Amino acid sequence: MTMNKPMHIEIISDVSCPWCIIGYKSLSLALNRLSPQINAHIAWKPFELNPGMPAEGQHLGEHLHEKYGSSQADIEQTRSMITARGAALGFPFNFKDDGRIYNTFNAHRLLYWARQFDRQTELKLALFGLYFTEGGNPGNVDELLQAATKAGLPPDEARKILESERFGAEVRAEEAKYQAMGINMVPTFIINEKYRITGGMPVDEFVAKLEQLVAGEITGEAGTK
Helix, strand or coil: CCCCEEEEEEEEECCCCHHHHHHHHHHHHHHHHCCCCEEEEEEEEECCCCCCCCCCCEEHHHHHHHHHCCCHHHHHHHHHHHHHHHHHHCCCCCCCCCCEECCCHHHHHHHHHHHHHCCHHHHHHHHHHHHHHCCCCCCCHHHHHHHHHHCCCCHHHHHHHHCCCCCHHHHHHHHHHHHHCCCCCCCEEEECCCEEEECCCCHHHHHHHHHHHHCCCCCCEEECC
């Protein structure tokens, strides 16, 4: 295998998508295994699962039933599976019966801003933790500021971003770009601008796909949850 091959990985995701943190943690572990062979650069790109969600959010169970027709039994089974997958990867999910789904547009504006500091991954992980582990609201300004501070970003500047409309147009433009590319599920990983992997693939499968990709054995798209 070619040593230290550069690899650009765009991750299209939402901070309220549990498969996105599962997929990232799997990818991260896979890249650690392949670190002598691959030099990866990760860029996070915006995708809103619920762009029309009001600021107060919606009860999660109600939302899942309305959007997907999920029964309470379906929801509990999925939660158990996601919690187990997260635990195996070192990420704690704390689902609650009164959990809510929120608007994430401000979180994406903040993530866009974090690029200039090269702190996107740190902020993304803080936001995943805020929502899935702490049960917080990734649309709330004060909670977003806490996440920004945790990620090593300047909170005063972050507040100015959140209290303005800065980077809103840029986020919308990127969302439209990926929608035009036919991306309608997250996470989607775009590698070197041409190869796609979708879903929360297990670590071993990520390793196999990345090894094949580096060796030039596969092109196109593959994915699984």
